[in-house]
Amino acid sequence: MKPAPPRANDVPDTAPAAFRIRDIRSDEELDACVEIQKDTWGRSFSDIVPPSMLQISAKMGGVVAGAFDERDRLMGLVYGITGLRGGSLAHWSHMLAVRPEARNRGVGRALKLYQKERLLTAGVNVMYWTFDPLVSRNAHLNLNRLGARVDEYVPDMYGQSDSELHRLGTDRFIVRWALDADPPSGAPASLDSKVPRLLPNPEPGDAAWPDADTVALGVPPDIEAVEAESFQAALAWRTYTRSALLHYLGRGHRVTGFAPGGDHGFYVLSTRPTSEEST
Helix, strand or coil, rough: CCCCCCCCCCCCCHCCCEEEEECCCCCCHHHHHHHHHHHHHHCCCCCCHHHHHHHHHHHHHCEEEEEEECCCCCCCCCCCCEEECCEEEEEEEEEEEEEEEHHHCHHHHHHHHHHHHHHHHHCCCCCEEEEEECHHEEEEEEHHHHHCCCEEEEEECCCCCCCCHHHCCEEEEECCCEECCCCCHHHHHHCCCCCCCECCCCCCCCCCCCCEEEEEEEEEECCCHHHHHCCCHHHHHHHHHHHHHHHHHHHHCCCEEEECCCEEEEEECCCCCHHHHHC
16 A cells, blocks of 8 residues: 555644644554554554554544654554444544653544544544543543543453453443534533542442432542552452442433542542533
């Protein structure tokens, strides 16, 4: 596959300094997409999306795009497929990977915004993807910066995985992003001092779930750091948050926001509609 000339759907203005966001265009770039997957999820990860499927997805209305640095090296990848969900046209963003040296520089957000513009141009107004509820930085990006909303919680969505990143299991939020909605303010959720804050109890025994219309479920600011120090401590976070989410979502609560913080981030779980839902 020969490199293509520049296209009108390149949107360099959405990229942070020193990066350019564009479609993947050549065999060499497709090979680089495989390498960034292996570097992100592990060299032995068996669920790699091969170049053939990346090409097919792009030809059938999907998005395969990358963030390239000033030396034209692939530093980030976003990949998704377009199809029907609930009988309506929608896009499922399957993968977002950013190399460690390019993180915390707005690359992930720029890739998502590029994906959004590509889909709106094609007449697709809704995007879905998943993220791990324990990863605070992704919660802040997805819910506060992009304005996606949690649609569903699925324990162990992807089952057993051979990726080192999935040692804690594959519990996931499915989020829904209305691409034609007004941009969010980016402000995190505010927490009333009266709202019960839920954190793992270091003492053994069953968790006690407050009977409240609104609760705040805590997660660590950096689950990877917790896991690096103690796998058992990280696993305790997974067990606790899974139990809390199954309990409250099962009784009618919804995830209505995320409040990042120093010691903990907090998901707001409420039976009350948000201001957006009530207007």
